[in-house]
Amino acid sequence: MAKIMLGQSLNLDDFIQVVRFNKKVYFSDDYIERVKASRLDLERLIQDGKIMYGINTGFGSLCDQLISSDQTTQLQKNLLRSHAVSIGEPLNKEQARACMLMILQNLGQGYSGIRIEVLHLIKDFLNADIYPFIPQEGSVGYLALEAHFALTLIGEGKIKDEGEWKPAQSILKKYQLEPISLLEKEGLSLISGTTSTTALASIALYDLKNLMKSADIIAAMSSESLSGILSAYDADVMNIRPHTDQSKVAHNILNILKDSQLALPKPSGLKLQDALSLRCIPQLHGSCRHLIEHAIKTIEQEINSCCDNPIIIRKNGTPEVISACNADSSYVGMAMDSIAIAIMGFAKMSERRNARLLDMRSSGVPDFLVKQPGLHSGLMIPQYTQAGLLNDMRALAYPATIDNTPTCNGQEDYVAMGYNASKKSLSLVAKAQHVLAIELLSNVYFNQFIHDLNLRSTATLNISQHIQNIIQDTDQDTYIYEYIIDIKNLISSEVLINIVENHTGQLM
Structure with a gap:
């Protein structure tokens, strides 16, 4: 099957080839290198003890609350659980695929400090045509829809299988995929940005x-x-x-x-x-x-x-x-x-x-x-x-x-x-x-x-x-x-x- 290489510019037709016509996605060497470089930069800043929003602080108006180094991983998990609050009917599979592709595009620019392993897992979701549960109502532009999806990466949330919504953990096992533990900033990066907004706009x-x-x-x-x-x-x-x-x-x-x-x-x-x-x-x-x-x-x-x-x-x-x-x-x-x-x-x-x-x-x-x-x-x-x-x-x-x-x-x-x-x-x-x-x-x-x-x-x-x-x-x-x-x-x-x-x- 033809593939789309991420790491170079995508136009609207390229985007739809993935989300509607199921072309597989791959990462270019440049994509991988810039993501890895950004993660190394973030880790150096963490080691230097720099106070950074959403990395070792709370979120939103809680940004003045410091988080200790032994709590930063728990912070990411808490973030996804507390933010997955969109409601209503779920996005259809095409729309969900569009959101996943946009997350890969956003975080693959090399400015987010996320590990390449997290993005490989999202790529595996797309290429295996895995359909996560993403309720579509109640977003002001970001956060809530993306959090529902991000939960499935850590083995929580729901995925559709054989016509039914099932616990993500069991479906990941079926596809021989391991849930990932998110490190500093990764939960925040997964839910930040215009990803769902741009995804739906692209289809329309x-x-x-x-x-x-x-x-x-x-x-x-x-x-x-x-x-x-x-x-x-x-x-x-x-x-x-x-x-x-x-x-x-x-x-x-x-x-x-x-x-x-x-x-x-x-x-x-x-x-x-x-x-x-x-x-x-x-x-x-x-x-x-x-x-x-x-x-x-x-x-x-x-x-x-x-x-x-x-x-x-x-x-x-x-x-x-x-x-x-x-x-x-x-x-x-x-x-x-x-x-x-x-x-x-x-x-x-x-x-x-x-x-x-x-x-x-x-x-x-x-x-x-x-x-x-x-x-x-x-x-x-x-x-x-x-x-x-x-x-x-x-x-x-x-x-x-x-x-x-x-x-x-x-x-x-x-x-x-x-x-x-x-x-x-x-x-x-x-x-x-x-x-x-x-x-x-x-x-x-x-x-x-x-x-x-x-x-x-x-x-x-x-x-x-x-x-x-x-x-x-x-x-x-x-x-x-x-x-x-x-x-x-x-x-x-x-x-x-x-x-x-x-x-x-x-x-x-």
Whole structure:
């Protein structure tokens, strides 16, 4: 199986290859050397009797409480037990794997003083596909989720095996892995930083990067069904407002519809312009892409950063421990709050295009895309589903990072709340996939009113043929739920993109 070598920069695609597609991870020589060097520096500082936050002191507002040298190991264990307090449903396996990979990335930068043996054990968890119990609710950006995972490394906590959550000790034994005893700072390093926040953000952004193309594809198909005017996407029009992302969207739509006989090349008769949900696709989708691409750059930078606290850093060849706050999740949180706006943009326009497909006054075909409206409801109610999803999404789009609830007796008087921004982005992406799936479903139903499907572009015809192998009854009421789920899966699995790109080449 192909592998990912840690110790060099990872991009978003590399990250997902590990967490979703189970590529194995290995450490480069440089990774191992810098981790070992950082541990040696920490041990020298401990021997020198230097007082260091979280190493020989308490945590948070208890940082003025000194810990004796014979208690520092117990301190790390106590830390994990007391901090593993997140609640609710556990992260799914992919999300848990993302958290483990981010811990390896964070601590492997060589500024954390952790032993390489601890990181080897985490690597073994990933490569053996071990799934630790990590409840997902109740984090302000770090600590609690990571503590649940870290407990499993010392033989406590829970791991899923054969469909059940079981004591970690027994599962480690099954995989012939030994629990590890944590030394100074190691427990703190395992739970510090933006690891879970960045992990969930990475998954959401990867899916959203693919959703950008799917949104263009589905928008193009709706424009075609509604005899949209292609001159609205003209390259010269795009060039006089030179936003790169806007031009990319327009290029995609023209590429997808290049051989369509349903879309209009230019205005015809009294049809001089389309409604904004068609005419403005490049502008809105382009704006959404702009936010997403900025977020991807931010998250990729975070993937390759040290977000620990405190850090061990050399100044003029001399190691120092500095307590600062690279563990702050503002960069990730604000990026993910911004992409909530982008996700809403795709979804709200999709629902409006879908409404036009369902309305005889704008579509020119029977209401709700059924031949006998009244006897049959057709696709009346899926648009209600879109409306309900949009309402839910608007609540989720409220920015998490504008909140501030101080913690730790005021020691953490400002709290970034980045974790919740990342967590809700996963739900927003999934809901947007369903909203777009319903719009695509309407286009497939629309086909029964096209006298010759060869009038469609080759790309949209291929989509229609693929989906109509799944959907049989478009002329009467049937169990629509499964259709929506099947089409949503075409979107989330990237099959929809592959169908189109097999004809168009790679979309922008």
